[in-house]
Amino acid sequence: MAPLIEVKDLKTHFFTPSGVVKAVNGISYSVDEGEVVAIVGESGCGKSVGAMSIMQLIPNPPGRIVNGEVWFQGKDLTQLSDAEMREIRGNKIAMVFQEPMTSLNPVLTVGRQLTETLELHEGMNDDESQARATELLEMVGIPDPESRLNDYPHQFSGGMRQRVMIAMALSCNPDLIIADEPTTALDVTIQAQILELMQKLSKETGTALIVITHNLGVVARYAHRVIVMYAGKIVETASAVELYTNPQHPYTRGLLNSVPRLDERVSTRLEAVEGMPPNLSKPTLCQTCDAPEPELVLVNEDHWVAKCSNDSSCAGWFPRDLE
Amino acid sequence: MVTATNETLLEVEDLQMYFPVTSGIVFQQKVADVKAVDGVSFTLKKGETLGLVGESGCGKTTAGRTILQLYKPTAGSIKFNGTELNGLKGNSLRAVRRDMQMIFQDPYGSLNPRMTCGDIVGEPLKVHKLTSSKSEYQERVSELLTIVGLSPYMAERYPHEFSGGQRQRIGIARALAVNPSLIICDEPVSALDVSIQAQVINLLEDLQEQLDLTYIFIAHDLSVVKHISDRIAVMYLGHIVEIAERNELYENPVHPYTQALLSAIPIADPVLEATRERILLRGGVPSPMNPPSGCCYERKCPDPDNSGDPIEMKEVSPGHFVAVAQECFDQYGCYWFPREG
DSSP states (O other): OOOSEEEEEEEEEEEETTEEEEEEEEEEEEEOTTOEEEEEOOTTSSHHHHHHHHTTOOOTTTEEEEEEEEEETTEEGGGOOHHHHHHHBTTTEEEEOSOTTTSSOTTSOHHHHHHHHHHHHHOOOHHHHHHHHHHHHHHTTOSSHHHHTTSOGGGSOHHHHHHHHHHHHHTTOOSEEEEESTTTTSOHHHHHHHHHHHHHHHHHHOOEEEEEESOHHHHTTTOSEEEEEETTEEEEEEEHHHHHHSOOSHHHHHHHHTSOOTTOSSOOOOOOOOSBOOOTTSOOOOTTTOOSSEEEEEEETTEEEEEETTOTTOSSOOOOBOO | OOOOOTTEEEEEEEEEEEEEEEEOSSSOEEEEEEEEEEEEEEEEETTOEEEEEOOTTSSHHHHHHHHTTSSOOSEEEEEETTEEOTTOOHHHHHHHHTTEEEEOSOTTTSSOTTSOHHHHHHHHHHHTTOOSSHHHHHHHHHHHHHHTTOOGGGGGSOGGGSOHHHHHHHHHHHHHTTOOSEEEEESTTTTSOHHHHHHHHHHHHHHHHHHTOEEEEEESOHHHHHHHOSEEEEEETTEEEEEEEHHHHHHSOOSHHHHHHHHHSOOSOHHHHHHOOOOOOOSBOOOTTSOOOTTTTTOOSSOGGGOOOOEEEEEEETTEEEEEEHHHHHHHOOOOOOOBO
16 A cells, blocks of 8 residues: 655755754655654754645745655645645645644634635535534534634633644545644643544544654554654654664663653653754764764664664764763 | 641641732722632641642642742741741841742743843842852852853853753752752743753752752643652642652542543553553633532532532541542542532
C-alpha cells in the first residue's frame, strides 16, 4: 500500500539578516492511512516548521522551501499553486493549532467559523451546514451543541475551545490531521480528555494523525510510530514500543530520562541533557566527532538512528552548544 | 492536624483570600466574592518540600502569594518561625520578607528587560542593605551567579540574551540573594522544554541540600511535583482536598479528584500505558463565585444538593488527610467534591 503522505528530503530555510536559519534541514518520512505518528522534539528543532511546510504555510519572505517533495495523493504539494493548495487545506489535510485561545476568531461565533469551511469546501447551504456543525460539536463532546453554535470563543473554556478546533479540523472529513502541540496549553486532566478524543475519532473515521509535541510521555499511549527531531533533522524513528523500550540516540535517551516518572518510588536524580540546542544558522557539528551531516542507519526492524558517517564509535549525531 | 514543633517553619491556618467582584462605574458596589482560597491549613517543617498541585484556577498560586503577603488575606493566620504575618506592615514586613522569596513561572515576564542580569540579581542586596561596599556587592553577585550555574561575566548581559532555562536560573539567583529560608516556587519549570526542566529541577534540589532551604513547590504536573516533594497537597476550588506523603498519595489516593488527576498523568512507556485505566471526570470545575454544595459529584447521599455541613480534614491514615463533609462521610462515605454539570 502506498503511504498517504510522503515527505522526501524536505529543507525549509529562513533567510534573515543574521544569516540563513536551516530550520528544517532534510527530513524524510511517510504516514500511512489511519496511522498515528508523533513528531517529538524541543522548541526550535523544526517540528512545527516541518508541518507548516506540508501545508505550504511558510511565510515567504523570510522562509522558503529550498528542497524536497511532499507527495500526497499523487500530487507534489510543493509544486501546487495557491488556488490548488486552498482546495487541499482544511479539506484533505486539516490542522489543529497549539493555542485554542488565539487560533479562533474572537469576533465570529463558533457556529460561523465551523460553517465557513463547510460552505467553502462542501458547497453546503445554510441549513445543511448548520446541521453538520451541530453534529460536529456533538461528536467532540460539547454539551447542548445547538445553542453553543451561537456563542463566541471567549464563552468557551480552554479545553472546549480545543474541542471546537478539532471539530473544525474534522468538518470536511480530511484524510490527514496535523495537530501541532494540541494539548500543551491545557491542564493535565483536560489533556487526557483531548488526546483520548482525537484517538477515538481517528479510529472511527480512519483519519491519519500527525501529533507534534515536546513531551514524549504524552504520546506514549497513542502513537503507532514516533519520529524524534533535533536541530532540523530526524535523529531517531521507530515504532512506539521499540522507541520507548530500546532508545538508541543520546538525545532520545536524554528526553526519556529527563522527565520524572510517576511510577518511580524513590526519586533518583534526573539525567538532564547538558547544554543547549545549537544555533541553526551555523554549521551543526556533532559534539563528539565534529561530523556535519548524519546518516540514518537501520539498527533494528524499522528502527532508524542518525549516526555520523565518519566515526562508527559515535552513539549518534548530536550537535550541542555546551556553554 | 499536625501540631507545631520547634522544627515547624510555617504554619498556615484556615487561610482565606477572597477577591471582590464589583459592579457600577462611579459608585462601585461589591456584588460577590471570588473565593480563590477558601480555608487552607497546613504546616511545613524546616527543610521540607511541600508540593501544591491542582488545575488552573484552583487557587494554588493565590495561596502561595497570600503566604508571602503579596495579597492581604481575607482571614486566617500565617505563622512563619512563630511570627504572625497577618497585619504586619512596613519595616517589620520587609524584614520578614528577607526570609521568604518567590520564583515565578514566566522566565520571560518576571525579569526587567532593561536591567542587566547582575543588577537584577543584586537588587535585593541593595533593598535590604546586605552589602557594605561595592566590591563586596560585586563579589556576592558573582557568587550568586556561580551557585546557579551561570558565569560571573554574564552579569553584564540583558535578559533577552539568555535562553529560557538560563533566565529561570537568574530568577533563582535573585531569590537566593537574601539568604531566605523559605522559597515559594510557582510553576518554575512549566514554561521550559523537558530537557531544560531537568536541569532546573536538579539545581533546585542541589540548592536545597547546600543551603538548607524549605520549598513550597506549586505546579500542575504531578510527576514533577512527586519527584521533588516530600509531601503533596492537592488543591481544588480553593480547598486542599487531599494531603499526604508523596508515595502514600500516589499509592493510596482516596479522593476521587486525586485519583482522576493521577490517572491523567502520562507515563513514557507504551506497554504500561496500554494497561492503565484513565479516569475521566464528568462535568467541569464550578465557578469559585458561587460553588454548588460539597457532595454533588458522587451523589451517594440522599440530599447531595443541599448539604450544609462544614468541610473537615479527615485523617484516613497517619499523616494522610482528605476533605469531607463530616456527617455525610460518616453515614454515606461522601467526599467533599463540588462539580458542575
